[in-house]
Each structure stands twice: as C-alpha cells, then as structure tokens.
Amino acid sequence: MPRPPAVPADKIVDAEVCARAGSTIARRFSAAELPRLREAGGQDGSWIEAEFQFSEFDGKPAVAGELQGTVVLTCQRCMRPVDIALDDTFQVILVDAERSDEPGGYEPVVVKASRLDLAWLAEEQALLALPLVPMHESEDCGAEMAAGEIASTEEREDDAEDAEDAAGATTHQPFQNLRDLLRKQ
Template sequence: MEAILIDAFEFCRLGESRTGEFAVADFPRLVAELAVPSGVIRWTLTGGKHTLGYPQLTVTVTGAVQLMCQRCLTPYEFAIDVESVLVLAQDEVAADELEASLDDESLEVIAGSRQFGVTDLVEDEALLALPVSPRHDVCPEPSQQASPVGGSKAPSPFGALKDWKR
C-alpha cells in the first residue's frame, strides 16, 4: 500500500476533501488487534477552519473488523463508525497550548505538517475506535459440533497430570 501524504495546512486552507478505502490487512498495527485480518476500511477527510480560524480536519472512518470476544473466545464482527474533528497546530508544543486554551472535549488538537500521513491517521482512528475489552453483547451458545461424538464428556487436560503424579 502506498502512503497518502498531504500538505495538511494547504488542504485545510483550500477546504479540500478526499475519500478512499484501504484493505484492513494493509494496517499492521490494526491487524495485530484482530482475530481475522480481512475487510475494508473506508475514510473521508475534509479540510476547513475552526470557528476561531484554526485549520481543522474532519476525518470519518467506517468499516467492519473481526475481533476476538474476551468472554467466549470466538471471533465476532465489530463495526467501526467514527468521526473526529482535529484542529491543527504548527508543532507539538503549540498543540498542547492550543488544546488547553480551546478547552473543548469534542476537539483534538494535533501537530499538522506539510507531509501529513493520511494513511497513518486512518489507522490511528480505526485503532481508537476499537473497544478496550472486545466482547459480544450476548455470546453465542456453544456449538453442538464442538462436543465429541456420542455426547461423551471431553477428557480433562488435567487428567494426564493426575496419571503422571502416580
């Protein structure tokens, strides 16, 4: 996958907009969090100005990914659907100062650049959308196919230890 770079300040000044999609498998940090590295992430990036005149990016990220349920340890589909408003500052120090002065929880202030990585931004937003502890709303019933033939109880993994002790 080729990285998409923009001049973030010029993008905002001109009020440009871009859309696209990436394969989930193209995001190594996201894949590390998933049960199955399949699917597509769609994104839209729109430049503009904050009401106080600061450059602002609005990023929307949507798609479906397969997470591992922490309760039943089976994969399930999780829908990503986020929109973030990012106010741009010249550097990290200015971003911290601007964030403190805006005092608005709905905004995030980041350092912009002339070589701003859209690909990284989309992956970051997808990662931030993932739940801390992924799980089904209601876990599925254990499958009848998972039980041994004849309905007998599966041997305990500790049974071998008991025999070994003798």
C-alpha cells in the same frame, strides 16, 4: 537511525493546502495497510472507509472525519472471530506541539501538517473507536460454541462443584475471631 517506512504518495497530503481549499478526501484502507490495527488484533477481512473534510480553524488545519468499516477481532468470550462494525466521527486540529487548551472542541494531533498520512490518521481514529473488550452479542456467542465444547464445559463445572463440596468441610475462615479481638481492645 532507521528511516520511517515509505508511504505511497496517495496517502500523504498537505493538510495546510487542503484546509485552505476546503477539500474533502475519501479513502478505503485494508488491514494490510494498517499495521497498528493488526498489532491490536485486527485480522484479514478488516477494512475502513474514511472521509476527511479539511478546514481552517484559528489559522490551523482542522479535519472533521467519518469512519465506517468492519474490524475482525477475536471474541474474548468464545475466542472466535467477531466482526466489529465501525461508525464514528471525529474532529481534530493539526498542531506542531501538544497543548491541552485547543479551542473549538477539537482534539489536538501533533503532526507535520504538510505531510499528513491519511492511513495513519484513519488508523488512529479506528483504534480509539474499537471496544476495549471485543465480544459477540451474548446470544450469538453461545450459539457459536460447538456442542462438544458445551458438554466439556458442563463436565468441568460438575468437577468444580464436587471439589467445592469436599473443601467445604475444612474451610478455614481467617477473620472469624476478628470481631472478638476488636472488642477486647
């Protein structure tokens, strides 16, 4: 069975000890340190700053956190890089087994509290904060297209209109007689 990847000691904390002490920890992570973010399309230049405020709730370690940063993704409109700004907060409670009825409005996270990987938690929250479909603002995206791309797009549209006109003469309408058939019954 393969071992989990080695994680530097400064990214692993004992959340139970931190919760009892009421600690606050701040870390900065680059794209190279966040493999799941890279798998989701995060490119070089992406970074996340996270602040973790530990406390105890109902005898369990809880974390209130803030994320700021920039994730460089591919715009799904123009297929060029787009910077997505992250500014998010989260509240999680660390549990041994998943339950849906955690009190206090905390999102349960199943993890061994004595070995909490801060990079993993920041990456998890960043993935949840990302947009489903990353895109430039509409005016920015159009300005990003090169003049040649716009010209070729217009040519393709003209060709499509010509093809529609030619096909319009022989359009088949399969449900044209459906109303007559229903009336006969």
